[in-house]
Amino acid sequence: MARLMFILLFTASLVPLVHGSGAGAAHLCRTYCGNITVDYPFALQSGCGHPSYRDLLFCFNDVLMFHISSGSYRVLTIDYAYRSMTLHDPHLSTCDSIVLGGRGNGFVVEHWRTPYLNPTPDNVFMLLGCSAQSPLFQGFPTSKHMPCRNVSGMGCQEYYGCEGWTSVGLARGGLGYGSGPPVCCGLDFEAIKGVNLSKLECQGYSSAYTLAPLRVSGPSEWRYGIRVKFAVEVSSDSFCKACEATGGSCGHDVERFGTLCICGSWNSTSNCDAIIKLSVGGTSLPVDKLSGLLIASSAFWLTSFRN
Template sequence: MSRLGFIVAFISLQLLFVPQVYSLGASHLCRSYCGNVTVEYPFALRSGCGHSGYRDLLFCINDVLMFHISSGSYKVLNIDYAYRSITLHDPHISTCDSIVLGHKGNGFVVENWRAPYLSPTSDNVFMLLGCSTQSPLFQGFPYGKHSPCRNVSGMGCDEYYGCQGWTDLGLARMGLAYGTGPPVCCSLSFDAIKSVNLSKLECQGYSSAYTLAPLRVSGPSEWTYGIRVKYDVEPNNDSYCKACEATGGSCGHDVDRLGRLCICGSWNSTSNCDTIMKLSVGGTSSPADKLLGLFIATTAFWLTSFRT
C-alpha cells in the first residue's frame, strides 16, 4: 500500500471511530424518564449525573418516580423545569374529603445539607391537625398570643373546617373552630417553622395545599392538595452546566469528591467537551480514548512525513 493510501485508511478509521466516542457525550446522556416524568439536571437517576445536592433523591420504582428525604418517601407528580418546582404527594396527607390522623403522614423534613436546595414554595400552606397543648407551636398560647397560625395565599383553617372530612369524623365546624385550648387546625407557611415534623410538633396529622395561579377556586374542596417544593442551584453552576451542554456534555458530579463534572461520554471534564483534544485535560481517559489519541498522533506523523 502506498504511503498516501495508508494515510487515507487511517483517517477513514478515525472518522468511523470518533463519532462513537464523542457522540456518547451528547447532552441527553444523563436524561432519564420514569413513567411520564422526565428526569434531567439538576435531578438524576444515574449515579454521578445531576447536581450533587440532589444525589440519592429520586428513585424510579415500577415506573413511579419517588422522592426520598429524611421524613419519608413521596410520589413525584410533576417536575416543572421552567419554574423550578417539583410537586409531591404523600399518601397519608389529609384532603377536604379525607382527614387522616394517627401520626401517619410524613410531614416534610429535609436533611440540613439539602436545605439550601429544597424548600416548599411560599404559596404552599401546611395545616397541622390535632396538635397537643404541649406542642412547640403553642408555647405561650393563649396568654402570650404567640400562635403562628395564619392564612397562606388565601388558604387556611377557617375554610378547611368546612370540609366534609371533619363531618365524616363526627366533628362539626363549631366544635373545631371554638374552644378554650389550641385550635384543632393550625395553618402556616413552611418558613414559619422550617420543618414539618409531626412527632416533634406533637400533631396527629397534616394537610398541605398550594395555589395554581391564575386559577381562582371557591373553597377547600377545590384546593390542589400536595406539597410543591422549589429547588435551586448556585448561579455559577447554572452557567457551568449551560457551557457543558452547549459542547455536547451532560452535567454531573464526582461521586467521591462531589465536585462538578462535565460528562463527555467515556471521559469526564472539569470544564466542557468543546474539542476532542480535551480527552486528556481535566478528566479521565478510557483505553478507547487513548487509542483515539494514538490514531491522531500517528496520522499527524504520517502527514508530516508525506509532506517531506
C-alpha cells in the same frame, strides 16, 4: 536536542488540558421515569445531576419517588421553567379525607439541602390535632400569639368546612379556641422550618398550594400536595448549559462532589468539546488518552535519544 525539546514542550502543553475523573462513565444519564422528565439538577444515577440533589429521586416501575429524611413521596410533576415540583404523601389529608393517627410523613429536609430545596411560599401546611403541649402553642392560653395564619388565601377557617371532618367526628370543630388550642393550625413552612409530626405532637397534616392567577371558590377546589422550589448556583447552571450544548450530561464527582460533564466514556471538567481528534485507526481520542499517548511517545524518543 531541538527535536527533543519540541517533543517535551508539546507534551507538557497538553497536560493542563486533561479533564475527567479516574473512572469515566460509559453511558449518559437517564432522562425520564414513566412520563416525567428527569433533567438537571436531578438525576436517577450515581454521578449524574447536581451533587446537592444526589440520592434524592428513584424510579420504581416507572413511578418517580422523592426521598428525604422525613420519608418518601411520589413526584407528580417537575416544572423546570419555574423550578418547582409537586409531591404527594399518601397520608396527606385533603378536603374529602382527614387522616389522623400520625401516619403522614410531614416534610423535613436535610440541613445541607435547605439552601437548594424548600416548599414554595404559597404552600400552606395545616397541622391537625396537635396537643396543647405542642411547640406550636408555647404559652397558650395566656399568650394570644400563635403562628396559625392564612397563606395565599388558604387556611383553617375555610378548611373546617370540608366534608372530611365528619368522618372523624369533628364537623366544623375548632372554630373557636375554647379551653384548648385549635384543631387545625395553618402556617407557612418558613414559620417552623420543618413539618415533623412527632416533634410538633400533631396527629396529621394537610398541604395545599396555589397556581396564580387561578382563583378557586373553596377548599374542595384547592390543589393538595407539597409544592417544592429548587435552585442551583449560577455557576453550576452555566457549566451545565455549556456541557449539554456539546452533547454531554451534567454530573459530578461522586467522591469530591465537583462538577463534571459526562461525555460517553470519559468525563470533563469543562465540556465535551475538550477533545483533540487524532487519526488512530480512524478513531478520535479524548485529550486525557491522547496526552497519555504523547507522554509515552516522548519517553520513547527520550530513551532513543540517550541511546
